Amino acid sequence: MKLKHGAATLVLGVQYGDEGKGKLVDVLAEQAELVCRVQGGNNAGHTIWVNGEKIVTQLLPSGILRENCEIGIGAGVVVDPFVLRDEIKKIKSQGYDITPERLHVDYRASVILPYHKNMDLKRELERSKNTTKIGTTGRGIGPTYASRAYREGPRIAEIASPENFKNWLKANPYLAEGLEGKLLDEFLETAELLRPYMKDLAMIANNRLSQGARVLLEGAQGAMLDVSFGTYPYVTSSNLVAGSCAGGLGIPPWKISSILGVIKAYSTRVGNGPYPAELSGPFADELRKRGHEFGTNTGRPRSVGWLDLVALRYLAKINGLTGLAIMKADVLAGIEHIGLITNYNDKRTNKEMNGYPMTQNAWDNVEPVIEFMDGWENVAVGSNLNKNYKAFVKKIEEFIDVPSAYISTGAERSEGIWLA
Template identity: 40%
Template sequence: MPAIAIIGAQWGDEGKGKATDLLGSRVDYVVKFNGGNNAGHTVVIGDEKYALHLLPSGILSPNCTPVIGNGVVVDLDVLFEELDGLTARGVDVSKLRISASAHVIPSYNRALDKVTERFLGSRRLGTTGRGIGPTYADKMNRIGIRIQDLFDESILRKKVEGALDLKGQILTKVYNRRAPEVDEIVGELLAHVDRLRPMVCDTGLLLNQALVRDEIVLLEGGQATLLDVDHGTYPFVTSSSATSAGACTGSGIPPNRLDQVIGIIKAYTTRVGEGPFPTELFDDAGAHLSKIGAEFGVTTGRARRCGWYDSVIARYAARVNGVTDFVLTKLDVLTGFDQVPICVAYEVNGVRHDEMPVNQSDFHHAVPIYEYLPGWWEDISECRTFEELPANARAYVERAEELSGARISVVGVGPSRDATIVRHELL
């Protein structure tokens, strides 16, 4: 049985949590393979609404084993706060497994993240200030602290000492902040060891053995394609690999086991933080999308920037990830517009670009070229088949599909688990 990846196809916040949850009851493992608690998923089940930040969405499916892979960076305080919150609401979290090779976010990296962003001023990147970037930098600089290091205090202490030799100097001499003591950091990390130990294993082995047994493994990406550190709108990106290639490196599953890539894409476009955004709206239409779509970050609470659907980005995401199926979310938010534009290409200095411009400056100056489709006014939130949608809503989906490089297999018409139209089965 192959593995399946769920990937954000825009700048994040597309509704990956709902898509993962939709499949969660039919899969055996759900794996978070990148990022940390710098992005969240909202999952609505019946009258219950769950906001997840670090945990895989599969933790809400009783028959599923949720896994935090080696590509994730883990804030242990956030981890246990989330677990306690779910336990208090009656969710069984005992099946969670965490990679021994995942990196830990120490408190000095949270401090560095915040002061560095303030120091950048107008050149800020829009980081969440949760220590994600500095922890990934430590990983690449080979001074990071992994989950497995917490089970050998002598190794942990040596690693913290080595990291603080550098980080302490930066905090005190560059940013005029107090550098933490080694004992302080070691104590913070060791406080979680006893509770953490039963959850930790070789998750790469666990997942590969599951595939050999013909079990279904679902790989859930944090952030999205346009935030990928290699393929996103650099430098306004996250610090990890959020594409389907990152699903393999962040989980330990080989690429030849990845058989299906599901791209999650909104019926319009949003992004949080800084960086270029060709279809961004600054008018009443943008305010309407923000209000009706409740466009505020699950983790940060920051307002999301809103714009029309961008098929150039969709085609790019389809190509980079090898998308086999799109899940189009929040179609209901577009109800009530006389016309609904779709960006079909860009104009840059008088030149038309049907694909993503090759350099950052051109993308920053890209002007969207729109195709205008007639809107609809009917309430579509109760539609459960494609044929029940108004003709103009169907035409919008079909045109978006033609332009986007892969079939649209699922359409979301509301926030709840069952507010979904399945055009083609994903499993």
């Protein structure tokens, strides 16, 4: 796939996150001049394998591993300054160059404070008492977005100056909870350390596009966790669908020329909430082990299941996908039959469900209809896809009416086939 000059390509997840977006962005970033994160925070992690070395990022876009491009953290992201500081230090120690000329953090990105993390944990504890626990990472993401909506939480612009930040805390004293004494001093020192990276990223991105640059937008998590279109209320706290991503950076939507939806050949979910595809027992344990399905940030074991074509078809339309990237089919190699969810029945009526589930109760009553296809011993030999895997891909394409653009054949950045 060739990135277009003067245009943006969006890479986003179409499941519950953890689809392999980091690898795809890393591969495409070889062509890009600017790669940007546009929403979420350090509740999302990307894992990239380069020559046997595992590289994990939380806030920094996957483009950080390609020295030919600049990288950005957009206004739609929420930033924990301590996490960003430590991540910059860690990635530098692994031999990758990060300078103020390369990294741009938008002034308008909201700041995660200790107050927000404490509030996140308190609210989750309250939910657990009445069985409505969400499964949050406890990183303070939701409360920070809430502070933004209340117009009380500080942004990067407010912490750029110690005086401005202290005045902000005086005006909103509850935000100072847990940020006193030595921790406040460390926070101010960290803000000063990050100050050279603070920019008007929206204008930088628009200028680069006007100059003919190729821009990559890196989505976080997956559309099934979108706060508006996901399995509400068991979702994240930001909009993840394509229509919101341009705004998370600050570029016109029409500048996005391609929208690549990333999926696994099976599915996974972390945290609570509806999951019609879920498998259990020894086979699920084996699949989890094969795919190393444990949270990048949290280490929590992921629930695993078959690929849900019903949800994928719905979200393909919501996101306007122009191409599909299918990851981790190699994990399924050697399994005799591979399942695909092709319909939802309603447990209450024992009939086909009328429409897409819109409520928690509707999701709880989904009975998945599963169609099995012959498995494969290997994904491909060279650039030739295995016959059975090719039939699997064709089934997906026809069901959701989106062509495949990329097939991953292994964990390494070099292991993949472009089809378009």
